[in-house]
Amino acid sequence: MKGNVIVGQSGGPTAAINSSLAGVYRTAKDRGARKVFGMLHGIQGLLEERYIDLSEHITNELDAELLKRTPAAYLGSCRYKLPEIHENMELYDKIFEILNKLEIEAFIYIGGNDSMDTIKKLSDYAIVKGHSQKFIGCPKTIDNDLALTDHTPGFGSAAKxxxxxxxxxxxxxxxxxxxxxxxxxxxxxxxxxxxxxxxxxxxxxxxxxxxxxxxxxxxxxxxxxxxxxxxxxxxxxxxxxxxxxxxxxxxxxxxxxxxxxxxxxxxxxxxxxxxxxxxxxxxxxxxxxxxxxxxxxxxxxxxxASHCSSRVDILEAYQVGGAAVKAADEGDSGKMVVLNRLSDDPYQCGTEVKDVHKIANDERLVPRNWVNEEGTYVTDEFVTYVRPLIQGDVSPVMVDGIPRHLYKPGYLGQR
Structure with a gap:
């Protein structure tokens, strides 16, 4: 990886979203990225040129471990829907001017359905205009409703x-x-x-x-x-x-x-x-x-509730963050990392990438046969599916009896 990476968080946060951020940062640095920028409040913040150099905030391994255990979106989130490309070409021109100025090679967006719509539109615009940046979606939603993935990081901890x-x-x-x-x-x-x-x-x-x-x-x-x-x-x-x-x-x-x-x-x-x-x-x-x-x-x-997070969930969130960077570094764009369950007993799960056009703006619902006939309870198949995702604990770093989070005052307006 020769250029820089930029990462953002979008939509509702989860107990595991910052573990994905840690995975993006660590993998990008390991693959040679010069800088890893973080958008403040997602694509909306990027349009206002609000971003930070994450190396100034994740300075050692303890910071990285605290980040994994920190709830909410460390970079700040947003609910901002990009217009269709033909509706506001100037907006897309502005985004790519900023990306070019920052010498961005890979754009990673951590989020759910609407966030994958952002990846889809930006990757499409890059292809049409001949831009070289790669755009990869990193799945995140407690709702567990993204298509083509067995489950989404954040869901396991919420279910637990x-x-x-x-x-x-x-x-x-x-x-x-x-x-x-x-x-x-x-x-x-x-x-x-x-x-x-x-x-x-x-x-x-x-x-x-x-x-x-x-x-x-x-x-x-x-x-x-x-x-x-x-x-x-x-x-x-x-x-x-x-x-x-x-x-x-x-x-x-x-x-x-x-x-x-x-x-x-x-x-x-x-x-x-x-x-x-x-x-x-x-x-x-x-x-x-x-x-x-x-x-x-x-x-x-x-x-x-990061104090009740699932170890499986935190590890998989970190894993998909790293896989997103790896995919971009290897030339993929317009894709989302998905989790592919290989086995229930013992539980095993791997990653691959899928076309984001087949994921964005779609919803994966609970199968009808995983609900009883009366519609008043879920079946054993549902419980068998969920149970592996809630296994293990992630002990908070405790200070004075309360969990310590990664906290950097100033850039998000904290006191």
Missing amino acids: YIGTSVKEIIRDSFCLEYKNGLVTIIEIMGRNAGWLTGAAALAQGEDCQGPDMIYLPELTFDLGGFMKRIRALLAEKTSVVVAVSEGIRLEDGRYVCELGQTADFVDAFGHKQLTGTAAYLANYIAGEVGCKTRAIELSTLQRA
Whole structure:
């Protein structure tokens, strides 16, 4: 590698995203890159020429190890969708002027579906205009919904946190007895894909029966059928725990969370903000049944809980970061690194690259046969798929009883 490398992070962060960043940095330096730049807040920051030289921030092996264990996007993230090339050619000209000025050989973008769209567009523009830079996507999303890869870095740690938290919530829910019973609704991230919500089944084991029901967004949510099952469960037990995806919808297409909202909120990509599914269902159950209810949103904790990260996930995140640099150095562009599962027992997984045009703007959903016929729980096949991804622990570096993160004040506006 003769030139420089630039790397950015985009979309929602994960507990493993910075491990991929560490993998990009270390592999690029090992392959001879003169400098490894980090975009501050992704492509949006690059357009404003906001970037850092990572060698000034990762100065030794301890820094690299701390980075692997640091949650959130160390470089800062963004939700910025590039326009189509023909819609704003000047914008692309500006990006490539900056890349040329920095003598960039390889552009690595760590992110999910929308981030892979950025890689697709930039690589297409480079081909059309004859630019030499290579563009490689590095997968990252707790949603686990990228096409052509067995799974995505970030998902394993989020699944481990969800399984652990659901188990603890179930244990807590049996502490007190209420006259008409207790129903706890746990809301888990997932707009269209239910991989995270399905991970609630990991709570089940010899010492825990797991949640009573699990509802994924891939299937239509039947409010009447749901209430019938709630009543039946309360007739048998004093505590009921249900895991639901934030994105479950009624037959008419409305999100359940919309039933309790008075206004719509959308993000930069036009996606409706989904929140309040558990609160609506808990209030509805309380009104219909008269029992005690609780609504719990795991929310940001699902992607920020680095103290509960999976060792397999952290190692694979580092691995795909390195594989992205290797692919660019060997001449690939317009590709994304994918994880290819070779074996479940013992678990083995390798990397390869796939055409990003077949990945960007696509979504990989939970297969229908991995959900039971009633649509109220995931099958053993789902659990067998997820369980290897949550194995092992990554011990935080503890200082005064609290995990220490890699922290460099100033460049992201921290105090």
